[in-house]
Amino acid sequence: MYVTRESRARRRSVEFDGSPWVGWDRLLSYFDECPTQRHKDVFTVLFETGGRASEVITLQPSNFTITGATIRVDNMMVLKHKRRMQRNFLINRADDLLSGRLVEIVRSCTTSFILPRHTIGGVATDKHIKRARLYQLVKEISPSLWPHWFRSQRASYFVFEKKANPYQLADWFGWKSMDTPLRYVKQSLEEQKNWLGISGES
Numbered sequence: 001m002y003v004t005r006e007s008r009a010r011r012r013s014v015e016f017d018g019s020p021w022v023g024w025d026r027l028l029s030y031f032d033e034c035p036t037q038r039h040k041d042v043f044t045v046l047f048e049t050g051g052r053a054s055e056v057i058t059l060q061p062s063n064f065t066i067t068g069a070t071i072r073v074d075n076m077m078v079l080k081h082k083r084r085m086q087r088n089f090l091i092n093r094a095d096d097l098l099s100g101r102l103v104e105i106v107r108s109c110t111t112s113f114i115l116p117r118h119t120i121g122g123v124a125t126d127k128h129i130k131r132a133r134l135y136q137l138v139k140e141i142s143p144s145l146w147p148h149w150f151r152s153q154r155a156s157y158f159v160f161e162k163k164a165n166p167y168q169l170a171d172w173f174g175w176k177s178m179d180t181p182l183r184y185v186k187q188s189l190e191e192q193k194n195w196l197g198i199s200g201e202s
Helices: 005-009 023-032 037-049 099-108 131-141 147-160 166-173 180-184 189-196
Strands: 064-066 070-078 085-092 116-119 122-128
Touching (some): 037 131, 037 147, 085 099, 085 166, 147 166
Antiparallel strands (some): 064 070, 070 085, 116 122
């Protein structure tokens, strides 16, 4: 198991360390901070698929079908359950500001995996990035980020931008428990004010 300084103390979790939906402006500002194209690829795939680190590294171009309106993802592995499962889901290209980047990644991919492993000799065409390396790349974008943060933000985006209900979230993410959305989705005080109909207060 890859053990970081963070994991030796307390690994961050969406339940205790997650944040409300940061909005597209803040999300894209993180994206702009990516030092290399590889960092941008990791950023995009983590957010767009909402997958766990161990799941996104196994994605191949064949998992994606791109049309004018949507990106369809088929047979993405769900590895947390005792019995290995897969999930199928759609991404709406019309109003998702990182979907275009995901299309570029998939269409330009010439390796077996969309996040290939880099070695001293170059890019390994038949091996995916290691999970530990993916974690490292995320930290290089910003020390405040970690892979599951993207999953939490994706869930919060669906709730606060797309008005998804817990059943729709569970279906899209492949969650078995209806309690899971409660752990992932955080609400800011501003969002609470909107929900409660409070206006005219700072």
